[in-house]
Amino acid sequence: MGKIFTEFILGIKIFRHKYFRSTLIIKYFRTSKNKKMKNPAVKKTISNGIKKNVTNNHKKEVDLSAKLLKLFDDELKDIYWAEKALVKAIPKLIKNATSEELVSALNAHLKETENQVIQLEKVFKHIGKDAQAKKCEAMDGLIREAGEIIDECEEGAMRDIGIITAAQKIEHYEIATYGTLQAFAEHLGYEDAAELLEESLVEEKNADEKLTHITEMIFNNELVNEMH
Numbered sequence: 001m002g003k004i005f006t007e008f009i010l011g012i013k014i015f016r017h018k019y020f021r022s023t024l025i026i027k028y029f030r031t032s033k034n035k036k037m038k039n040p041a042v043k044k045t046i047s048n049g050i051k052k053n054v055t056n057n058h059k060k061e062v063d064l065s066a067k068l069l070k071l072f073d074d075e076l077k078d079i080y081w082a083e084k085a086l087v088k089a090i091p092k093l094i095k096n097a098t099s100e101e102l103v104s105a106l107n108a109h110l111k112e113t114e115n116q117v118i119q120l121e122k123v124f125k126h127i128g129k130d131a132q133a134k135k136c137e138a139m140d141g142l143i144r145e146a147g148e149i150i151d152e153c154e155e156g157a158m159r160d161i162g163i164i165t166a167a168q169k170i171e172h173y174e175i176a177t178y179g180t181l182q183a184f185a186e187h188l189g190y191e192d193a194a195e196l197l198e199e200s201l202v203e204e205k206n207a208d209e210k211l212t213h214i215t216e217m218i219f220n221n222e223l224v225n226e227m228h
């Protein structure tokens with residue numbers, strides 16, 4: 001009896017020990033949490049929550065892609081109109097230019113512009129849309145401005161400089177447009193369309209550089225000679 005009593009007292013002492021108590025408490029909570037996780041109702045709620053989040057994120061991505069595609073399509077229609085208008089407008093610039101280099105550069109770019117119209121039609125095809133033109137107010141304004149400059153400048157080196165001024169504004173508009181469209185195409189996963197747009201972008205940049213070079217030539221030679 002004395003031995004049982006001693007063991008009972010020892011048991012109470014062990015239970016009252018801080019470490020032993022805290023171990024028991026931690027064990028209780030772990031067991032209760034595991035029970036909750038194993039509970040099918042709780043499991044389903046968590047899984048539904050994750051699924052809902054994934055679905056919402058996916059829906060947002062699909063919406064954004066659809067909006068980007070619409071903007072991409074609208075901008076393609078804009079530049080398609082612009083290139084077609086330029087095919088008609090560049091011959092007027094050629095007719096009024098005097099410098100051989102300028103006439104040659106404009107003729108070469110007219111051919112590139114005609115091809116850019118075809119390139120854009122291919123881009124439309126790649127994205128599964130019909131090639132449609134939408135009036136580009138900016139290009140319409142730039143072409144009208146080119147006409148005004150031609151009328152205002154006297155024939156010769158002055159008019160050549162005027163034509164280059166107008167043409168470079170046009171090139172810069174095209175460079176901005178093709179740069180953006182190429183980025184759009186890449187983002188939307190239209191790799192072939194992005195390549196076609198990059199080809200036109202390079203042509204516009206080269207045309208712009210060539211015009212800068214011709215301006216320097218005119219300033220260094222013809223215009224100075226005309227002034228003296």
Ligand SMILES: [Fe+2]
Pocket residue numbers: 083086113116174204
């Ligand atoms: Fe162009």
Ligand SMILES: [Fe+2]
Pocket residue numbers: 109113170171174204207
């Ligand atoms: Fe151009």
